[in-house]
Amino acid sequence: MKIKGHHRVIIIGAGFGGLFAAKALANEAVEVLLIDRLNYHTFTPLLYQVATSALDPSQIAYPVRKIFARIPNVQCLMGDVINIDPSAKKLEIAAGGMTRQENFDHLILATGSTPDYFGREDLRRHAFDLRTLADAVRLRNHILRCFEMAAWVKDPDLLEEYLTFTVVGGGPTGLETAGALHELLNEVLKREFPDEEPLSARVILVEKAPHLLHPYPESLRDSALAQIQELGVEVVLGNGVDEIHSTGFHLEDGREIHSRTVVWAAGVRGTGLPELALTARNKIDVKPTLEVEGFNGIYAVGDTASLKNAQGQEYPMMIPVAQQQGVLAANNILRKIKGEELEDFRYHDRGIMATIGRKRAVAWVYNQVPLTGFSAWLAWLGLHLVSLIGFRNKLIVLISWIWNYLTYDRSVRAILD
Amino acid sequence: MKIKGHHRVIIIGAGFGGLFAAKALANEAVEVLLIDRLNYHTFTPLLYQVATSALDPSQIAYPVRKIFARIPNVQCLMGDVINIDPSAKKLEIAAGGMTRQENFDHLILATGSTPDYFGREDLRRHAFDLRTLADAVRLRNHILRCFEMAAWVKDPDLLEEYLTFTVVGGGPTGLETAGALHELLNEVLKREFPDEEPLSARVILVEKAPHLLHPYPESLRDSALAQIQELGVEVVLGNGVDEIHSTGFHLEDGREIHSRTVVWAAGVRGTGLPELALTARNKIDVKPTLEVEGFNGIYAVGDTASLKNAQGQEYPMMIPVAQQQGVLAANNILRKIKGEELEDFRYHDRGIMATIGRKRAVAWVYNQVPLTGFSAWLAWLGLHLVSLIGFRNKLIVLISWIWNYLTYDRSVRAILD
Numbered sequence: 159m160k161i162k163g164h165h166r167v168i169i170i171g172a173g174f175g176g177l178f179a180a181k182a183l184a185n186e187a188v189e190v191l192l193i194d195r196l197n198y199h200t201f202t203p204l205l206y207q208v209a210t211s212a213l214d215p216s217q218i219a220y221p222v223r224k225i226f227a228r229i230p231n232v233q234c235l236m237g238d239v240i241n242i243d244p245s246a247k248k249l250e251i252a253a254g255g256m257t258r259q260e261n262f263d264h265l266i267l268a269t270g271s272t273p274d275y276f277g278r279e280d281l282r283r284h285a286f287d288l289r290t291l292a293d294a295v296r297l298r299n300h301i302l303r304c305f306e307m308a309a310w311v312k313d314p315d316l317l318e319e320y321l322t323f324t325v326v327g328g329g330p331t332g333l334e335t336a337g338a339l340h341e342l343l344n345e346v347l348k349r350e351f352p353d354e355e356p357l358s359a360r361v362i363l364v365e366k367a368p369h370l371l372h373p374y375p376e377s378l379r380d381s382a383l384a385q386i387q388e389l390g391v392e393v394v395l396g397n398g399v400d401e402i403h404s405t406g407f408h409l410e411d412g413r414e415i416h417s418r419t420v421v422w423a424a425g426v427r428g429t430g431l432p433e434l435a436l437t438a439r440n441k442i443d444v445k446p447t448l449e450v451e452g453f454n455g456i457y458a459v460g461d462t463a464s465l466k467n468a469q470g471q472e473y474p475m476m477i478p479v480a481q482q483q484g485v486l487a488a489n490n491i492l493r494k495i496k497g498e499e500l501e502d503f504r505y506h507d508r509g510i511m512a513t514i515g516r517k518r519a520v521a522w523v524y525n526q527v528p529l530t531g532f533s534a535w536l537a538w539l540g541l542h543l544v545s546l547i548g549f550r551n552k553l554i555v556l557i558s559w560i561w562n563y564l565t566y567d568r569s570v571r572a573i574l575d
Numbered sequence: 576m577k578i579k580g581h582h583r584v585i586i587i588g589a590g591f592g593g594l595f596a597a598k599a600l601a602n603e604a605v606e607v608l609l610i611d612r613l614n615y616h617t618f619t620p621l622l623y624q625v626a627t628s629a630l631d632p633s634q635i636a637y638p639v640r641k642i643f644a645r646i647p648n649v650q651c652l653m654g655d656v657i658n659i660d661p662s663a664k665k666l667e668i669a670a671g672g673m674t675r676q677e678n679f680d681h682l683i684l685a686t687g688s689t690p691d692y693f694g695r696e697d698l699r700r701h702a703f704d705l706r707t708l709a710d711a712v713r714l715r716n717h718i719l720r721c722f723e724m725a726a727w728v729k730d731p732d733l734l735e736e737y738l739t740f741t742v743v744g745g746g747p748t749g750l751e752t753a754g755a756l757h758e759l760l761n762e763v764l765k766r767e768f769p770d771e772e773p774l775s776a777r778v779i780l781v782e783k784a785p786h787l788l789h790p791y792p793e794s795l796r797d798s799a800l801a802q803i804q805e806l807g808v809e810v811v812l813g814n815g816v817d818e819i820h821s822t823g824f825h826l827e828d829g830r831e832i833h834s835r836t837v838v839w840a841a842g843v844r845g846t847g848l849p850e851l852a853l854t855a856r857n858k859i860d861v862k863p864t865l866e867v868e869g870f871n872g873i874y875a876v877g878d879t880a881s882l883k884n885a886q887g888q889e890y891p892m893m894i895p896v897a898q899q900q901g902v903l904a905a906n907n908i909l910r911k912i913k914g915e916e917l918e919d920f921r922y923h924d925r926g927i928m929a930t931i932g933r934k935r936a937v938a939w940v941y942n943q944v945p946l947t948g949f950s951a952w953l954a955w956l957g958l959h960l961v962s963l964i965g966f967r968n969k970l971i972v973l974i975s976w977i978w979n980y981l982t983y984d985r986s987v988r989a990i991l992d
Contacts, residue, residue: 197990214632216631217631223768227767253723291991309652310673351640352650551986569968571633572614573614
């Protein structure tokens with residue numbers, strides 16, 4: 159039996175923030191409704207591995223219902239939240255042509271982020287995102303199709319379009335995607351084309367800033383640049399992307415690049431509601447308790463919440479921040495119900511890391527210890543493996559990684575639209 | 576270097592017939608072009624396991640290029656054959672908005688079969704097929720979505736529509752799909768819904784004939800019926816399906832069934848070309864040498880070829896027939912090049928088998944030894960595992976099966992359109 163608690167909590171979003179909030183409320187004396195437009199939680203740090211044929215979508219997707227199958231006070235519902243009335247404390251959900259209304263006493267907005275195109279229609283139309291599992295599968299199909307078309311094409315200009323792959327954004331996502339793409343193209347796909355037509359596939363990583371990995375110390379930025387260049391990726395720094403079309407784009411310095419694949423990893427924005435106080439990047443201003451300014455009982459966590467640390471800097475849009483904020487919002491709801499004082503958010507920062515390719519990575523452990531190369535790569539593998547949800551996913555991902563490492567293969571190669 | 580042999584063979588279709596033909600021609604003194612509209616070979620016997628969340632699509636899809644990566648005389652090309660001129664010995668292919676012409680000296684048509692709707696528009700619009708990987712993923716998404724919608728619905732009639740799943744066709748595909756669906760619904764999905772709303776999901780298997788598994792001996796037909804009923808599937812025999820719409824259908828005896836899911840496994844037809852002699856089911860009449868009647872140098876194999884055995888019965892549309900015909904067509908091409916006499920097709924029949932569910936199956940080994948239950952199920956598992964292409968696929972499928980068996984789980988549950 160589901161517990162019918164006196165207090166009803168609705169959590170919107172089953173990403174890292176919402177999931178950790180729901181887990182923190184498990185078996186407490188509240189009734190929880192967790193709503194997401196998808197029926198699964200996505201382990202987003204490995205999306206680029208789905209996009210580059212290394213992992214199957216199901217290996218990084220976990221059914222939300224399964225997580226809470228044995229938790230009596232948490233219900234899950236798949237649907238789109240189409241309307242929220244924060245004052246009346248009710249919201250409306252839609253799915254399969256139906257709508258329904260739900261009331262709440264407490265609300266956690268964990269709606270995450272969405273690509274920021276800075277209002278540019280060319281980006282929206284022609285760039286590939288890598289924010290959802292559907293994005294990753296779409297990109298994978300496109301990459302594989304480009305290679306198949308290269309077998310059709312004799313014209314060198316057209317061949318260049320199909321075999322030049324561009325990633326925009328020098329953060330961890332951009333770096334990881336560019337590295338994995340280069341390995342897929344040059345270690346796997348090229349080997350399967352006839353020798354008499356040697357294909358030369360290029361991967362270009364474009365970053366507007368004069369360096370990669372903005373928040374990292376200089377030694378790690380330099381190491382990341384050296385490692386990805388050593389792999390064979392062409393890095394363009396201090397240069398933005400102008401006017402993308404279906405077969406290429408111009409760099410801000412005027413150079414023209416012929417490329418049918420442009421992956422946009424250069425910026426995201428929050429998913430705030432117009433009724434709430436928002437920042438320039440559509441994030442919701444929250445108090446240190448994670449309550450939304452001006453709305454009692456409504457919390458925002460993770461990528462869509464804007465909160466500054468003691469140094470006046472916004473907490474980064476990173477998974478550990480979302481997880482810790484989800485837990486704090488849940489606990490603050492319980493504190494409020496008990497009449498206790500709410501606690502302020504304090505980020506336990508264990509550092510940052512990014513992988514670049516086979517045995518290549520950088521890590522800044524506890525923002526103190528820099529690691530590069532093989533040791534950073536092992537740390538990255540270990541951390542991501544233990545963070546995956548579900549024993550089967552851990553096991554299958556581990557086997558896939560070992561397989562890919564030993565055979566230089568990528569197995570998920572069906573073009574399946 | 577790809578060998579430029581004097582003779583050019585084109586194979587259309589990378590299913591079991593085309594694949595085995597190409598393998599038989601590997602490293603021979605002919606130039607082979609293998610064309611398929613997909614970039615992978617599908618292990619069709621396990622499609623129903625993809626449709627019921629047990630396996631990932633990539634586990635039963637193998638890149639065609641990879642199979643022939645080290646075979647110098649076999650080239651692969653992804654594209655749609657849009658025109659064949661059997662007299663002029665040339666054909667036209669299309670992909671990505673481009674077309675190109677290819678000439679051949681010898682042609683193997685291994686284009687397989689397609690669902691037979693018997694001209695009924697209602698079937699085409701509302702029934703789910705299970706012939707391709709895309710079909711399987713579409714059906715899986717639909718099944719999972721029906722369950723999610725069941726969490727939304729209070730109206731009992733609507734609930735019945737969402738939770739009644741119908742499979743039409745009592746052959747191996749229908750039987751296997753019905754059994755796997757029943758296990759998915761009742762052992763996995765139902766457990767994840769709140770106790771206070773117990774869901775009752777039904778699976779109905781409809782077969783027009785008075786028995787299941789037409790070509791099997793009576794004892795095995797009876798065993799299959801007993802095993803699937805024991806599992807909980809409702810079997811309707813001697814009754815066809817009339818007029819399907821989006822929320823249900825009528826049986827021929829007038830009974831109305833509310834069901835948003837109707838899987839069509841009741842018939843397929845060949846994919847013959849209008850220029851060639853065709854049977855009523857659109858199959859191509861071939862001589863015992865597999866040459867197409869009236870066209871020198873053109874062969875048809877597998878589901879799309881019509882050939883009768885000594886007893887005057889058409890060879891069944893089964894994988895071993897396609898494989899053996901593919902090999903014979905390839906060898907007959909080599910014989911013709913050498914000026915040798917062509918050989919006639921002789922089917923080496925190792926029997927038939929169908930699985931029904933956990934520890935449930937029937938097998939008729941060499942059409943002599945009947946097996947039922949656990950022993951038949953083990954034989955089925957073993958045969959399918961060794962038949963899968965690629966060591967990684969065998970390994971991951973084995974682990975998935977062991978996992979599913981021990982945990983009563985089905986892991987591939989993301990609704991991913």
